[in-house]
Amino acid sequence: MSEKKALRDAYGKTLLALGKENDKVVALDADLSGSTRSNWFAEAFPHRFFNAGVAEADMIGTAVGLSTAGFIPFASTFAVFGTGRCYDQIRQSVCLSEANVKIVVTHAGVTVGEDGGSHQMLEDISLMRGLPHMRVIVPCDYAETVAAVRYVAGQEGPFYVRLSREKFPVLYADDACPFAFGKAHTLRQGKDVGIAACGIMVSQALEAAELLAKEGIEAEVLNVSTIKPLDEDAVEALARKTGAVLTAEEHSVYGGLGSAVCETLAERFPVPVRRVGVKEAFGFSGKPGELLKHFRLDPASLAEDAKALLKRKAR
Numbered sequence: 001m002s003e004k005k006a007l008r009d010a011y012g013k014t015l016l017a018l019g020k021e022n023d024k025v026v027a028l029d030a031d032l033s034g035s036t037r038s039n040w041f042a043e044a045f046p047h048r049f050f051n052a053g054v055a056e057a058d059m060i061g062t063a064v065g066l067s068t069a070g071f072i073p074f075a076s077t078f079a080v081f082g083t084g085r086c087y088d089q090i091r092q093s094v095c096l097s098e099a100n101v102k103i104v105v106t107h108a109g110v111t112v113g114e115d116g117g118s119h120q121m122l123e124d125i126s127l128m129r130g131l132p133h134m135r136v137i138v139p140c141d142y143a144e145t146v147a148a149v150r151y152v153a154g155q156e157g158p159f160y161v162r163l164s165r166e167k168f169p170v171l172y173a174d175d176a177c178p179f180a181f182g183k184a185h186t187l188r189q190g191k192d193v194g195i196a197a198c199g200i201m202v203s204q205a206l207e208a209a210e211l212l213a214k215e216g217i218e219a220e221v222l223n224v225s226t227i228k229p230l231d232e233d234a235v236e237a238l239a240r241k242t243g244a245v246l247t248a249e250e251h252s253v254y255g256g257l258g259s260a261v262c263e264t265l266a267e268r269f270p271v272p273v274r275r276v277g278v279k280e281a282f283g284f285s286g287k288p289g290e291l292l293k294h295f296r297l298d299p300a301s302l303a304e305d306a307k308a309l310l311k312r313k314a315r
Helices: 007-021 039-044 056-068 079-084 087-095 110-115 124-129 142-153 201-213 232-242 257-268 288-294 299-313
Strands: 004-006 025-029 049-051 072-076 102-105 135-137 159-162 167-169 185-188 193-197 219-223 226-228 245-252 273-278
Touching (some): 004 007, 007 025, 007 039, 025 039, 025 056, 039 049, 056 072, 056 087, 079 087, 079 102, 079 124, 102 142, 110 288, 124 135, 124 159, 124 226, 124 245, 185 201, 193 201, 193 299, 201 219, 201 245, 201 299, 219 232, 226 257, 232 245, 232 257, 245 299, 257 273, 273 299
Parallel strands (some): 025 049, 025 072, 102 159, 135 159, 193 219, 193 245
Antiparallel strands (some): 004 167, 135 226
16 A cells, blocks of 8 residues: 555546546536646636636536536535535535536545644535435545546436545555445455445555454455445445444544444444544644544554454453
């Protein structure tokens, strides 16, 4: 996991490629195209790019209008603005009418870093997975982002794709990414404890598993890139195999991956679960690595939480 790439770069390059392949693909942004990388599309296809300015509600409304005319709109901005400022438009105009709008946001989670709590969105998965007809994807690396963006472009209806700002480890080869919508993928086998993670926390979980292995603890790591619809069979299988499940997400512990896993296991196969995420707090300004450590999202903290969970399993 030495090589690192930015997921937003994967989005920008894939969106540009899609634009070359299909003249029905259009892009919208809310004055942040340089950061979301949608500016690469804008430079190549200026007549198919729409900058709504600091008016996210207008961006979503325009995207819906374009979808009714047969276009495939990708609407992008920071996660905090792309869900919080325009939730009403996403609910009423996108989801209620099942509009063919793809919302791809960047700068999610605490690894936004120095921009601070106002920009570190930690509630967006909860907001989006609660909406009927909305499907939610949180890719774990560069290759999976490419695969996810390509997938949503070819499907009808609303999608929400959540990306980060920083560069993170490459986990899949570009030509060998096993992404399948609605399916989780096991990246490491283990029998003692299961770790279900999404987004950048998948690489953190793999590093935590290495630390646990040094103590003789075998952790299985499951990449749950599709949050909704959740791969309930894979989550249940993980619980049955390991007897205890740790969830890890760069998001609030309320309403995200941890909640989805708990809901599933409560109904299908109850086992001890420990949710790792941000607990009842906003982020604050700092270096991404320092923030991950502060909120106990770093590999060492994940390993400690896994060992604490094993004590509950042994009761």
